[in-house]
Amino acid sequence: MENNRPNWTSRVTFILAAVGSAVGLGNIWRFPYIMGQNGGAIFLLVYLSLILTICFIPLFAELAVGKITKKECIGAYESVNPKFKFLGFLNPFTGVLISSFYFIVGGWILNYIYLSLSNTKIDDFGNYFSLFTQSSIPSCGFTLIFLLICIIFTARGIKKGIEFANNVLMPLFALILAGLIIFSLSLPNAHLGLEYMFKPDFSKVNAHMFLAALGQALFTLSIGMGALLTYGSYIKEDKSITKSTYMIIFSDTLFALMAGIMIFPAIFSFGLEPNSGAGLVFVTLPYIFSNIPHGSIVSAAFFILLLAAAVTSGISIIEVPVASMTERFKISRKKACFILFWIISAIAIPASLSFGVLDNVKIIGKTIFDFLDFATSNVLMPLNALFLCIIAGWFLKIRGEQFISNRFLAKLFDIGLKYIVPLILVSLLYIGLK
Numbered sequence: 030m031e032n033n034r035p036n037w038t039s040r041v042t043f044i045l046a047a048v049g050s051a052v053g054l055g056n057i058w059r060f061p062y063i064m065g066q067n068g069g070a071i072f073l074l075v076y077l078s079l080i081l082t083i084c085f086i087p088l089f090a091e092l093a094v095g096k097i098t099k100k101e102c103i104g105a106y107e108s109v110n111p112k113f114k115f116l117g118f119l120n121p122f123t124g125v126l127i128s129s130f131y132f133i134v135g136g137w138i139l140n141y142i143y144l145s146l147s148n149t150k151i152d153d154f155g156n157y158f159s160l161f162t163q164s165s166i167p168s169c170g171f172t173l174i175f176l177l178i179c180i181i182f183t184a185r186g187i188k189k190g191i192e193f194a195n196n197v198l199m200p201l202f203a204l205i206l207a208g209l210i211i212f213s214l215s216l217p218n219a220h221l222g223l224e225y226m227f228k229p230d231f232s233k234v235n236a237h238m239f240l241a242a243l244g245q246a247l248f249t250l251s252i253g254m255g256a257l258l259t260y261g262s263y264i265k266e267d268k269s270i271t272k273s274t275y276m277i278i279f280s281d282t283l284f285a286l287m288a289g290i291m292i293f294p295a296i297f298s299f300g301l302e303p304n305s306g307a308g309l310v311f312v313t314l315p316y317i318f319s320n321i322p323h324g325s326i327v328s329a330a331f332f333i334l335l336l337a338a339a340v341t342s343g344i345s346i347i348e349v350p351v352a353s354m355t356e357r358f359k360i361s362r363k364k365a366c367f368i369l370f371w372i373i374s375a376i377a378i379p380a381s382l383s384f385g386v387l388d389n390v391k392i393i394g395k396t397i398f399d400f401l402d403f404a405t406s407n408v409l410m411p412l413n414a415l416f417l418c419i420i421a422g423w424f425l426k427i428r429g430e431q432f433i434s435n436r437f438l439a440k441l442f443d444i445g446l447k448y449i450v451p452l453i454l455v456s457l458l459y460i461g462l463k
């Protein structure tokens with residue numbers, strides 16, 4: 030079986046795939062709305078500090094564990110100690126839960142592509158968005174179409190499509206974002222948005238915000254559900270992962286900041302609320318598009334490129350359970366994808382309906398959609414990242430000197446991996462969940 034595992038054709042393909050996994054809805058949809066709910070600039074400050082100081086450690090460790098063990102998550106954990114099998118299993122489980130709400134947002138994008146291409150005129154975008162998400166059949170239908178797109182790409186193998194999407198479409202996406210930023214900054218009162226993003230109000234610091242920032246950092250960098258471990262396991266022996274780690278962090282942060290600078294000035298200019306939740310971007314963007322020349326063409330182009338970014342992330346989420354099913358349970362890739370389609374649909378449909386007919390179903394006071402988002406980003410991903418650091422630092426004994434030439438930095442990495450990051454993860458989980 031070992032020899033039948035897929036491999037990246039080149040290091041560039043691997044880097045592109047890993048960056049493609051990181052850059053997605055987490056940057057454009059989730060980052061602005063979580064920042065808007067957690068006090069703006071102060072959240073950004075905490076988020077960036079977490080990314081620059083601690084997140085690169087579990088990111089690197091996850092890729093390294095995959096590369097060293099050459100196994101999917103369950104097998105990788107089991108090869109370290111058979112007792113860890115259960116912890117490995119938590120990764121594909123988290124993946125299935127993430128897909129179940131991620132693909133709903135993917136469905137919203139498909140709907141907005143349809144709106145732009147059909148040139149539909151809408152007066153009140155806030156009202157339109159709530160009516161659409163409350164509608165049972167259209168919103169579930171688009172969710173299933175998005176799921177199908179990702180499943181088909183995954184069923185065809187890990188490489189096809191990813192290279193094109195990342196080589197051609199991502200630079201185009203950055204370009205369109207840059208254009209929209211210029212427009213957004215030229216709006217009246219744009220400076221209020223910039224102040225909201227960059228002038229921290231220290232009185233808004235609270236424990237919950239730290240957990241939200243950590244959850245967002247892990248989510249956006251694809252850490253803590255085995256996506257990077259699985260992608261890392263397809264790397265051929267001789268390829269280094271240090272450069273990939275920097276590339277992922279750099280591109281991901283760039284896209285998130287660009288999304289923020291595009292969205293917040295527009296929010297303040299149009300008099301919208303930054304803390305309005307998951308619909309934030311889907312209400313603000315149409316306002317921007319309806320105010321620029323050839324808005325519907327720009328809007329179609331924007332949402333198509335966002336779709337590409339979401340698909341390359343979606344593929345990496347599904348790849349985790351698919352790899353576990355094919356390698357552990359010897360199910361063919363196509364069959365695994367078929368089974369997963371049904372499992373994810375069974376959770377995604379009620380989650381999608383939780384904006385409408387099922388909105389009174391609450392789990393710990395949250396709708397099904399909000400619960401899935403919270404449980405994965407704020408609980409399961411930090412937990413998985415914690416187990417991963419312990420396994421990498423204490424059992425596989427991954428050491429900084431193996432890949433960092435500067436001795437001081439290498440030592441710092443070791444201390445971070447073995448002590449500091451696990452301690453921070455435990456404390457944030459404890460404080461945030463209390």
Ligand code: PHE
Nearest residue numbers: 051053054055248249251256
């Ligand atoms: N990082 C992706 C995004 O920002 C989402 C993702 C999470 C992908 C976890 C893989 C694993 O959209």
